[in-house]
Amino acid sequence: xxxxxxxxxxxxxxxxxxxxxxxxxxxxxxxxxxxxxxxxxxxxxxxxxxxxxxxxxxxxxxxxxxxxxxxxxxxxxxxxxxxxxxxxxxxxxxxxxxxxxxxxxxxxxxxxxxxxxxxxxxxxxxxxxxxxxxxxxxxxxxxxxxxxxxxxxxxxxxxxxxxxxxxxxxxxxxxxxxxxxxxxxxxxxxxxxxxxxxxxxxxxxxxxxxxxxxxxxxxxxxxxxxxxxxxxxxxxxxxxxxxxxxxxxxxxxxxxxxxxxxxx
Numbered sequence: 001x002x003x004x005x006x007x008x009x010x011x012x013x014x015x016x017x018x019x020x021x022x023x024x025x026x027x028x029x030x031x032x033x034x035x036x037x038x039x040x041x042x043x044x045x046x047x048x049x050x051x052x053x054x055x056x057x058x059x060x061x062x063x064x065x066x067x068x069x070x071x072x073x074x075x076x077x078x079x080x081x082x083x084x085x086x087x088x089x090x091x092x093x094x095x096x097x098x099x100x101x102x103x104x105x106x107x108x109x110x111x112x113x114x115x116x117x118x119x120x121x122x123x124x125x126x127x128x129x130x131x132x133x134x135x136x137x138x139x140x141x142x143x144x145x146x147x148x149x150x151x152x153x154x155x156x157x158x159x160x161x162x163x164x165x166x167x168x169x170x171x172x173x174x175x176x177x178x179x180x181x182x183x184x185x186x187x188x189x190x191x192x193x194x195x196x197x198x199x200x201x202x203x204x205x206x207x208x209x210x211x212x213x214x215x216x217x218x219x220x221x222x223x224x225x226x227x228x229x230x231x232x233x234x235x236x237x238x239x240x241x242x243x244x245x246x247x248x249x250x251x252x253x254x255x256x257x258x259x260x261x262x263x264x
Contacts, residue, residue: 005250006035006257007231008177009130009157009206013038013048016210016225025056028228032250035263036228038062039096039130039157039208042070043078046085053090061263063130064088065095071106071114079117086125092261094122095130096157099143102135111136116143123150128260131156131174137165141172148172153260158208160187166194170202175260177204180214180226180234182241195241204260205238205253207231 007028017024028036038053040046040063049062064085066074085091097118099111106114122129131154133140144154155175159166169176176198182191209226217233235253239246257263 004034004254005032005205005231005235006037006254006263007033007207007209007228008037008155008204008257008261009039009179009208010036010228011039011041011209011211012036012052012228013045014210016223017227021052021056024227024229025060028231029059031229031232033228033231035059035061035254035257037092037130037257037261040064040085040091041067041096042073043081046082046091050085050088050090060090061092061261062090063093063095064091065093065097065118065130066114067096067132068098068100068111068115069103069105071111073106074110074114074117079121082118083121083125086121086127091127092263093128093130093154094118094125096132097129098132099136099140100132100134101139108136112139112143115140116147119143119147119151122152122154123147126152128152129154132158133161137161137168141168144172144174155204155260157206158212160191162190163194163197166197170197170199173202175202175204175256177206178234178238179206179208180212180217180230183214183216183234183237185215192241195238200252201256203238203253204256205231205235207234 046064213226
């Protein structure tokens with residue numbers, strides 16, 4: 001059995017997994033991914049994530065929150081509902097939340113409001129934040145600085161930014177989630193250089209499946225669908241880049257995830 005790995009970002013409520021979820025989870029366990037955190041991206045998906053964790057047993061946890069794409073849906077009722085969901089023992093973080101000014105599926109002012117509300121909620125619940133950011137670093141950083149003292153902690157999920165952005169997040173003592181983007185020879189070369197700057201006690205691994213299938217994976221699945229079992233490939237790529245012992249890296253990133261999310 002490979003060394004235990006934690007995939008901190010799996011979108012297992014996605015329709016891509018509706019027909020074979022049991023097999024997907026089994027393959028993850030066989031590959032050494034013993035713990036997975038299912039991402040909640042809106043109220044409905046957060047509710048589904050909890051139900052999925054309840055059905056599929058030990059090793060599955062989830063987040064509860066509203067992604068910036070869905071920020072226009074945020075209401076006082078959403079806040080009450082997410083607050084209630086946060087009390088479920090399977091919920092280990094508030095999010096996915098943050099700002100995304102790339103496509104603006106929700107208006108920037110709606111995103112700012114929903115993000116700030118979730119930062120306040122994270123402080124009230126004592127849960128860390130699971131963060132998304134795209135083309136909005138300056139404003140995201142301002143809000144994080146405003147509320148950082150009230151937060152237990154957080155992770156910038158699927159980090160693909162610049163050195164300056166990485167340093168800004170690390171200065172706030174945030175964790176950094178790395179996906180299969182680092183396996184992309186077209187877009188991930190800068191990330192391969194930045195990986196050396198992430199302290200070993202701040203590094204987390206994730207697939208963000210079914211998205212971001214590692215380009216170096218062989219053989220490639222015919223469906224082109226990413227899944228948690230492929231975290232082992234991302235782990236191997238990072239170990240090679242860091243010239244690190246794979247077993248030690250696995251233990252460290254697993255320890256990091258357990259510490260941030262208070263996983264038992």
